[in-house]
Amino acid sequence: MSETYGEEHIGNVTADAFWNVDEEFRDLQLKLLSIHVVSEEFGADCFEVSILRAPDAVMKMRMAKTVMEEYGHHLRFRGLFEELDVDWVAYTEGKPHLSTFDTPIESWADQMVFLALIDRAAAHQFRQFVKSPYEPFRKVCQDTLNEEYGHVGLGMDGVKQLLKAEEGRAEVEAIVEKWLKVGLASFGSDESRTNERFRQWGFKTSTNKDMKLAWYQQVHAFITRDWGIDVPEDMYALAETNPADGAAVSH
Numbered sequence: 001m002s003e004t005y006g007e008e009h010i011g012n013v014t015a016d017a018f019w020n021v022d023e024e025f026r027d028l029q030l031k032l033l034s035i036h037v038v039s040e041e042f043g044a045d046c047f048e049v050s051i052l053r054a055p056d057a058v059m060k061m062r063m064a065k066t067v068m069e070e071y072g073h074h075l076r077f078r079g080l081f082e083e084l085d086v087d088w089v090a091y092t093e094g095k096p097h098l099s100t101f102d103t104p105i106e107s108w109a110d111q112m113v114f115l116a117l118i119d120r121a122a123a124h125q126f127r128q129f130v131k132s133p134y135e136p137f138r139k140v141c142q143d144t145l146n147e148e149y150g151h152v153g154l155g156m157d158g159v160k161q162l163l164k165a166e167e168g169r170a171e172v173e174a175i176v177e178k179w180l181k182v183g184l185a186s187f188g189s190d191e192s193r194t195n196e197r198f199r200q201w202g203f204k205t206s207t208n209k210d211m212k213l214a215w216y217q218q219v220h221a222f223i224t225r226d227w228g229i230d231v232p233e234d235m236y237a238l239a240e241t242n243p244a245d246g247a248a249v250s251h
């Protein structure tokens with residue numbers, strides 16, 4: 001196959017066709033794989049300590065399963081490099097992990113709010129990727145998305161449990177805005193040039209701003225109504241969410 005696929009007729013891309021596709025597409029795809037190879041393992045390492053912080057055996061088991069699945073995500077994305085015969089160790093060397101893991105998870109409450117809000121933000125990203133052109137990536141993202149829903153479910157159950165006791169409620173109230181800011185930053189800057197290229201090539205269909213808005217409306221609704229915690233209605237009212245402030249490396 002000698003034809004080079006351009007952005008106008010990219011269609012479905014198989015592993016066999018990958019090296020014939022336009023270089024920019026390949027670079028963006030490998031960049032996405034690299035971010036996930038690095039961040040899924042780094043994230044699992046960050047989560048591991050939460051297993052023993054869980055309040056009972058049921059939650060310990062669910063947290064352990066989450067950690068196991070995060071390592072599995074790393075292996076899955078790594079497999080896509082291997083399928084293309086790309087040396088993933090060399091390719092990912094020195095590459096940063098997602099900025100979401102720069103904020104330390106220091107308590108069980110942190111971990112539960114993280115899963116309820118930040119894994120949900122990740123699920124919003126994966127929902128875009130499952131419609132993207134590269135077939136092996138779509139499949140891996142769909143399998144990962146299915147497990148992310150489980151992680152979000154654990155977070156929601158864990159927060160609900162915490163909110164039942166006065167001490168737990170105080171803990172959740174104290175940290176919710178911190179994680180809202182992390183979640184907003186994870187979508188990247190409103191004016192991201194990378195996001196524009198991702199949309200051009202079909203990796204994403206929405207702008208960072210629209211994704212951020214959709215996520216914020218969703219989480220704002222259950223935080224205020226179901227958790228009974230007051231948070232700003234306008235996402236830009238949260239200090240570190242200035243439109244020009246996107247801290248995420250990937251989006």
Ligand SMILES: [Fe+2]
Pocket residue numbers: 040069070073144
């Ligand atoms: Fe993951």
Ligand SMILES: [Fe+2]
Pocket residue numbers: 070119147148151
């Ligand atoms: Fe997850």
